[in-house]
Amino acid sequence: MTLEKRPVTRFELLMDAGYGAQKAGDILLGAFVGMGQYVYVEPMIPAEISPPARSRPALSGVIIRLADFDVTNIGNDTDLILASHEVVLDRRLDDNEFNPSAKILLDMRDQPGNPDSYEMVLKRCTKLGLSVIPFNVDEPSQSIIKELGGKGLNLYYLGMLSYIYNMDEEIVQKEIVKTFGKKLKEDIMAKNISLYHNGYQLAKEKVFFRVEVQSHPSPGEHILIDGNTSMSMGIIDAGFKLFSGYPITPASSIMHTLAKSFPSYGGMVHQAEDEIAAIGTAVGAYYAGMPALTATSGPGLSLKQEFIGFASATEIPLVVVDVQRGGPSTGMPTKTEQSDLLAALCGSHGDYAKVIISVSNVIDCFYAPHLARYLAEKLRVPVFIMSDFQTANSYKVVSKFKLAQMNGGVDNIPDFVLERFHMKRLEGAVQMVRGSQTVPGTEGGMRRITGINTDENGKINYFSDNHQRSHALRNEKIHHVRRALTLPEMFGKESNDVLIVGWGSSRGAIEEAITLCEKNGVPASGMHMRVVYPLPLMLKDVFARYKKVMTVEVAYGDKLKPSPLALLLRSETLKDVHPLIADATGRPLRPRIIMNKIQEVLK
Amino acid sequence: MTTDTVSKPAPTPVTIKDLNTENPRWCAGCGDFGIIMGLKRFIVERQLVPSQTVNVSGIGCSGRAPNYFNTYGVHSIHGRAIPIALGVALANPGLNLFVHSGDGDALSIGGNHLIHGINKNFKAVFLMYDNEVYALTKNQTSPTTRHEHPTNTQPQGTFLNPLNPITLALGLGASFVASTADWIPDHLTNTMKAAFDHPGFAFVHISQRCPHFDPNNFDHKNSNWFSFLKHPNGIEPDRRLADKTEVVEHDPSNLAQAFQFGAAERRYFGLFFQNKNKPRYDNILHGVVANAPKKDPSKILDSFLI
Numbered sequence: 001m002t003l004e005k006r007p008v009t010r011f012e013l014l015m016d017a018g019y020g021a022q023k024a025g026d027i028l029l030g031a032f033v034g035m036g037q038y039v040y041v042e043p044m045i046p047a048e049i050s051p052p053a054r055s056r057p058a059l060s061g062v063i064i065r066l067a068d069f070d071v072t073n074i075g076n077d078t079d080l081i082l083a084s085h086e087v088v089l090d091r092r093l094d095d096n097e098f099n100p101s102a103k104i105l106l107d108m109r110d111q112p113g114n115p116d117s118y119e120m121v122l123k124r125c126t127k128l129g130l131s132v133i134p135f136n137v138d139e140p141s142q143s144i145i146k147e148l149g150g151k152g153l154n155l156y157y158l159g160m161l162s163y164i165y166n167m168d169e170e171i172v173q174k175e176i177v178k179t180f181g182k183k184l185k186e187d188i189m190a191k192n193i194s195l196y197h198n199g200y201q202l203a204k205e206k207v208f209f210r211v212e213v214q215s216h217p218s219p220g221e222h223i224l225i226d227g228n229t230s231m232s233m234g235i236i237d238a239g240f241k242l243f244s245g246y247p248i249t250p251a252s253s254i255m256h257t258l259a260k261s262f263p264s265y266g267g268m269v270h271q272a273e274d275e276i277a278a279i280g281t282a283v284g285a286y287y288a289g290m291p292a293l294t295a296t297s298g299p300g301l302s303l304k305q306e307f308i309g310f311a312s313a314t315e316i317p318l319v320v321v322d323v324q325r326g327g328p329s330t331g332m333p334t335k336t337e338q339s340d341l342l343a344a345l346c347g348s349h350g351d352y353a354k355v356i357i358s359v360s361n362v363i364d365c366f367y368a369p370h371l372a373r374y375l376a377e378k379l380r381v382p383v384f385i386m387s388d389f390q391t392a393n394s395y396k397v398v399s400k401f402k403l404a405q406m407n408g409g410v411d412n413i414p415d416f417v418l419e420r421f422h423m424k425r426l427e428g429a430v431q432m433v434r435g436s437q438t439v440p441g442t443e444g445g446m447r448r449i450t451g452i453n454t455d456e457n458g459k460i461n462y463f464s465d466n467h468q469r470s471h472a473l474r475n476e477k478i479h480h481v482r483r484a485l486t487l488p489e490m491f492g493k494e495s496n497d498v499l500i501v502g503w504g505s506s507r508g509a510i511e512e513a514i515t516l517c518e519k520n521g522v523p524a525s526g527m528h529m530r531v532v533y534p535l536p537l538m539l540k541d542v543f544a545r546y547k548k549v550m551t552v553e554v555a556y557g558d559k560l561k562p563s564p565l566a567l568l569l570r571s572e573t574l575k576d577v578h579p580l581i582a583d584a585t586g587r588p589l590r591p592r593i594i595m596n597k598i599q600e601v602l603k
Numbered sequence: 604m605t606t607d608t609v610s611k612p613a614p615t616p617v618t619i620k621d622l623n624t625e626n627p628r629w630c631a632g633c634g635d636f637g638i639i640m641g642l643k644r645f646i647v648e649r650q651l652v653p654s655q656t657v658n659v660s661g662i663g664c665s666g667r668a669p670n671y672f673n674t675y676g677v678h679s680i681h682g683r684a685i686p687i688a689l690g691v692a693l694a695n696p697g698l699n700l701f702v703h704s705g706d707g708d709a710l711s712i713g714g715n716h717l718i719h720g721i722n723k724n725f726k727a728v729f730l731m732y733d734n735e736v737y738a739l740t741k742n743q744t745s746p747t748t749r750h751e752h753p754t755n756t757q758p759q760g761t762f763l764n765p766l767n768p769i770t771l772a773l774g775l776g777a778s779f780v781a782s783t784a785d786w787i788p789d790h791l792t793n794t795m796k797a798a799f800d801h802p803g804f805a806f807v808h809i810s811q812r813c814p815h816f817d818p819n820n821f822d823h824k825n826s827n828w829f830s831f832l833k834h835p836n837g838i839e840p841d842r843r844l845a846d847k848t849e850v851v852e853h854d855p856s857n858l859a860q861a862f863q864f865g866a867a868e869r870r871y872f873g874l875f876f877q878n879k880n881k882p883r884y885d886n887i888l889h890g891v892v893a894n895a896p897k898k899d900p901s902k903i904l905d906s907f908l909i
Contacts, residue, residue, distance in 0.1 A: 233907075236900070242694070244690070261903075263892045264896055266892060267892070268889075277715070277716055280683045280686025280690065281687070281689045284659070284691045284694070286694075288698070306680050307680065307683070314677075403900075403904070405901065407900070440655070440695060440698055441695055441698060446674050446675055448658075449676070449677055451679065
């Protein structure tokens with residue numbers, strides 16, 4: 001028996017949807033964290049609730065990257081796959097995300113009924129050079145699973161993985177009780193626990209390798225949180241009082257979390273009749289003095305666009321969260337993509353003011369609502385928070401966030417929040433189209449707002465000079481932000497052959513790719529932008545220090561069509577920016593592939 | 604920003620003049636003049652505080668209405684006045700809320716919001732200005748244009764029968780359905796009164812003249828083509844016209860009869876239906892917050908500790 005020590009490893013549990021792969025992932029995560037290891041978790045969720053079992057769309061799984069250092073992304077390739085049958089394995093092999101020496105644990109229980117299919121997939125594994133360890137769930141466990149109506153298989157697999165990753169059985173058992181404790185009757189819980197131990201025992205007998213990642217418990221209070229939950233808590237801490245939304249994947253879980261917790265902190269959750277009504281009610285509430293926001297994903301963003309322009313024209317503060325998914329149209333609701341940048345930038349008609357901020361991890365998710373509210377109220381413009389499926393659903397352990405409790409005015413936003421997003425406090429008053437922006441109920445402040453162009457008193461005005469003036473003032477608000485932006489986060493040397501640039505969720509992959517490049521002598525540096533519109537003024541000078549500037553994006557682009565960020569950077573800096581990676585595969589960026597591509601470019 | 608709702612009486616009585624802004628930019632003879640005058644009369648009669656009053660509208664001729672009231676106002680986008688009004692109601696339940704919407708705005712582009720505004724039954728007076736045509740965009744068929752009436756989009760004559768706003772609202776479970784007309788000021792103001800006093804979403808249908816595009820839509824010089832509904836719990840018939848036309852008894856709690864009057868060939872003005880007990884969504888949401896166990900905002904992350 002070998003116990004291999006590794007600084008970092010990645011494994012996957014693949015099952016049919018509805019059989020608890022996600023729950024098993026939650027338990028593993030809690031247990032690893034309890035043992036002082038660092039984890040980054042990416043769930044693989046089908047777009048349907050329960051696609052037919054043993055079909056390719058049924059794949060539901062969890063990818064866990066385990067490390068003895070703080071991991072910022074899901075990493076490169078998988079070292080071990082545990083698959084509950086050959087179909088989900090075959091489906092996942094298509095993504096080509098495995099290490100050439102990866103090991104595969106394949107449950108053979110469906111083999112008697114599907115010998116040809118198993119043979120085909122096993123052949124595929126051999127061809128790929130992957131070593132397959134077939135196994136069968138022991139008979140006593142099979143009958144327990146039968147008694148449980150097919151449930152409990154996930155705990156059996158959990159047991160196997162616990163053995164392989166040298167986990168403390170007691171810690172895992174505690175996590176199981178924590179996860180299911182309130183929902184399961186005592187006898188059912190006992191059966192589940194026995195399945196867990198039986199799985200552990202099977203691996204002990206059948207699997208001849210174990211992997212250990214060193215633990216590094218870090219001091220201080222830590223929390224385990226995913227992106228959408230973190231943003232929900234940030235929304236409360238930032239002092240919002242109304243969330244107005246419409247169900248859409250992958251933004252809905254923000255509404256779910258807030259529906260449970262917001263009222264206890266004085267906040268309301270309104271589920272509107274459609275996406276347009278959802279943003280309309282946020283606009284109405286903010287007009288009447290209640291900080292409000294909405295959250296959506298691509299299709300909903302398209303529907304909300306008219307109201308975004310209206311908020312800009314009428315100077316009503318507005319915050320729109322866009323948890324991006326694969327597009328266009330319905331696209332891939334449960335896969336990640338960063339292709340809504342231009343929809344936020346130019347999606348509403350006419351020239352409307354907007355600020356676009358993005359989040360790269362669960363910490364940004366918590367503080368983005370604070371910054372968004374600050375900018376929305378200071379400048380009375382729409383502010384976008386761009387998240388994506390990956391960031392929204394990835395769990396991470398982080399030091400407990402420092403709270404800001406921005407219940408009063410937005411001027412008490414802490415400096416550290418502004419610094420996180422690389423911007424300075426906005427100085428002085430920004431000139432408004434209208435001076436006195438009172439809230440209904442304020443005596444003597446009666447005013448009408450309209451989407452029609454108005455003069456400085458808010459009166460309807462169609463005259464040419466006046467319309468040009470409105471545009472200039474709306475844009476001045478954005479220039480004010482532009483001037484307050486400091487240098488975005490940089491990785492690596494201050495001048496180099498290549499600079500790779502990304503925004504939002506690409507941060508972790510960029511940071512790790514540059515570390516890899518430096519280790520391997522590849523002359524590349526990195527830049528990550530949290531505020532993605534407007535862009536800071538020094539960008540052109542910074543780009544001049546690099547021979548090539550290339551973007552890494554989870555969005556489509558090719559030789560003739562720059563990907564969204566590349567297009568924006570080209571237009572603003574006149575630098576010949578191309579995409580290095582413009583992959584809209586629905587899969588997160590991988591650090592090693594970024595390095596390989598840089599090497600190709602430098603050849 | 605604050606949500607301070609301390610309501611103070613206006614220092615001096617509010618007059619019609621106080622409520623005026625600029626001269627409305629509607630065509631001469633437009634029924635919209637009558638409608639906003641009816642509402643202004645009601646505001647003065649009830650002495651509503653202008654700073655506590657919000658008019659919300661969508662797009663179209665009716666959409667301009669909030670600009671002509673010296674109160675708070677939102678002239679929003681086409682069809683979306685109801686979601687905005689709901690936001691205002693949730694943010695500050697103490698405000699007097701009036702929603703102005705045309706036939707195209709309410710029944711066509713904003714139809715979904717009307718369904719849910721009625722169902723949510725939040726406290727607002729909903730004024731549906733029905734001139735039976737898209738007028739501001741220059742004479743297109745609307746959901747209430749009468750069959751065979753020619754327009755710019757259906758010059759052969761409007762193809763379909765019009766939607767019936769009254770039976771539609773009744774069918775959706777509206778808690779208050781009334782109908783009136785722009786040229787019967789006494790009845791119009793009485794209708795505003797009843798609607799404002801209704802604890803919920805008050806759907807008020809207003810027949811509105813459009814002399815520019817459809818001078819024949821309503822014969823405002825004769826009263827033989829409509830009747831008034833009358834009841835102690837209803838709306839008083841117009842005092843100028845009550846003796847010139849039919850007045851029928853109708854108990855506004857009688858939903859089946861309300862449907863009959865609503866579906867009739869003849870037009871009826873008055874209160875079709877009222878149910879003061881329908882739950883209000885705005886109250887429910889405020890209740891959810893009021894009844895939730897209070898938690899310490901300095902501990903919002905504690906349940907995520909490991």
